[in-house]
Structures are given as C-alpha cells and as structure tokens.
Amino acid sequence: MTNKATEYFKLLKFRLSFVVAFSSAIGFILGRMDSSFLQVGLVFLAGMLVTGAANIINQILEKDLDKHMKRTAKRPLPTGRLSVLESAVFGTLIGVSGVAILWFVFNPLAALLSLLSLVLYGFVYTPMKRISPICVFVGAIPGGMPPLIGWAAATGVLGVEAWILFGIQFTWQFPHFWAIAWVLDDDYKKAGFKMLPMSGGKNLKTAIQIMIYTLLLIPLSLLPLQFGMTGATSALVAVVCGVLFLAQTFYLMRTCSKKAAMSIMFGSFLYLPIVQIAFVLDKV
Numbered sequence: 372m373t374n375k376a377t378e379y380f381k382l383l384k385f386r387l388s389f390v391v392a393f394s395s396a397i398g399f400i401l402g403r404m405d406s407s408f409l410q411v412g413l414v415f416l417a418g419m420l421v422t423g424a425a426n427i428i429n430q431i432l433e434k435d436l437d438k439h440m441k442r443t444a445k446r447p448l449p450t451g452r453l454s455v456l457e458s459a460v461f462g463t464l465i466g467v468s469g470v471a472i473l474w475f476v477f478n479p480l481a482a483l484l485s486l487l488s489l490v491l492y493g494f495v496y497t498p499m500k501r502i503s504p505i506c507v508f509v510g511a512i513p514g515g516m517p518p519l520i521g522w523a524a525a526t527g528v529l530g531v532e533a534w535i536l537f538g539i540q541f542t543w544q545f546p547h548f549w550a551i552a553w554v555l556d557d558d559y560k561k562a563g564f565k566m567l568p569m570s571g572g573k574n575l576k577t578a579i580q581i582m583i584y585t586l587l588l589i590p591l592s593l594l595p596l597q598f599g600m601t602g603a604t605s606a607l608v609a610v611v612c613g614v615l616f617l618a619q620t621f622y623l624m625r626t627c628s629k630k631a632a633m634s635i636m637f638g639s640f641l642y643l644p645i646v647q648i649a650f651v652l653d654k655v
Contacts, residue, residue, distance in 0.1 A: 374452075378452045382430060383465075388419050390640075392517070395521040396521060397536075397651060398518030398533070401536070401650060402532070413472055414473075416472065421485045423462070424465050424466030424469065429492065429493060431459060433562070434446075435449075442555060443558075466489060470485055473485055480529070492513040501562070507566060511541050512541065514540065518533075532600050535595060535600070538594070540643065542591055546620065547639035552564075552567050553567065553629065554629055554636055582624060589609075589613035592606070592646060595650055600654070608646065608649040612646055619635045623635060
C-alpha cells in the first residue's frame, strides 16, 4: 500500500505542481491582501490538485514515449507500477476536487480558468509537443495562468492587474522552456518532441530568441509599480533579477553550450519566485 501511495505521489510531479500552486497563491495574496492563511492554503491546495491532474493527463498520453527517455523511463506508467486506469481515476478525482474548491470556496471564474488551464496543458499542449515547436507558445498559456487564477479567486474579476501577472509569467515560460529543451535535446529527440524553435535548434538563432524574451521581462516586471500594485523596492528587485537573468543569455549566445543553457534553466527557477515574493513583501 505504501509503495502504491509513493507511485501516486510521483504522478503529481510535486516540484512542478508546487511552483505552479505557489504562483496561484501569490496572485491571490496580491489580489486580496487581507486574506487568511486558510484562504491562501486552499488556493494553494486547489492549484496543486489541478496541476497534478494536468501532469497525470500528460503522463498517460506520453507513457509509451516516456519509455524512450532516460529522464522519464522510471516513471510509474512506463514501468507499469501504475496502470492507465488507476492513473486516470486518481487524476480525475484530484482534478475535480481542485476545481470544486475554487468554485465553491471562491468563485466560478477561478474554477473555469483552472479547468481551461488543465485542458490546454493536458489535451492541447501535450500532443502538440510532437507536431510543432508552436507547442511552447501553447504551453506558455496554461503556464502563465496560475497568478491570473489566484487573482480571479481573490477578486472575482480579471482586471489589468491580473493580466500583468499573467504577462510576466507567460513571457518567463519561453526562456524557461527553451533552456530545458536545449539541455534535454537528445532525450527529447528520442521521443520525437519538437520544442526548440523551428529555425533554430541548439544554435545562435534560438539563443537570440531566449535573450529577447528574457529582455522583455524587465519592462514587464515594472508594470506592477506603474499600476500601483506594488512599490519601488520590488521593482528594483525585479530589474536586478531581470538583468542578471539576461546576462546568462549573453553567455548562451556567445557559447551555444549545454552548460550555458543549464545556467539559464536554473536561473529561471530562481527568477520567478524571487520576483513574486518581492511583489508580495513590498505590498505588505
């Protein structure tokens, strides 16, 4: 029984789900500064459940492809430690639970947005990974939605502030996705995934595109100050983080190396939570 529970836990992709749920909670706190720990916890839980369900759809659809990749070959579905039926039932239960929390505790808008995000990630982005590099743009939409969903849960509306939070996280997805795709290119090719830009691959064209999207993050991260969402301190933190993040892309442009792409990948993992925490602390 313990072994089964461990396998179900692995299906959630906990670290990825945690980051997504964290962004939802950030959006909620920024939208409702007088929120209670319970409310923030419920938004976080709903985010974990819905993201976990989307990850399970992804793994069910890719179970045969995952066998070919070193990174994914030991997941519960490729190894047969969990069946497709077991995974589908678990995914449905947690997905419905997450959407229900947002609907009944908060509002239908947040619930419907989370459902849209799940469908886009699970049923549109996932199959597109083998069709076209445009999948990264498609995947960036649900990837950018967590703070938007959090804001909607807090306010019941999608004001300009919600779209600013979405815009920052949406744009961040591109250097994040492409750096991962660069590092894991050999593995991805085994599964037929087309993640790097069509005219690119691991070359200067792709490195320049990564640089452009990273550069865009700097003016975007100043919009919360411009619209009175946060203060000057978080804007300064966001600009400093943005410049450091951008500097990593110049290293990639110069070397086109896996080491440089890995540096951007880890930089992307640090950039988003630091900037989002700065927004919250500045507003407090």
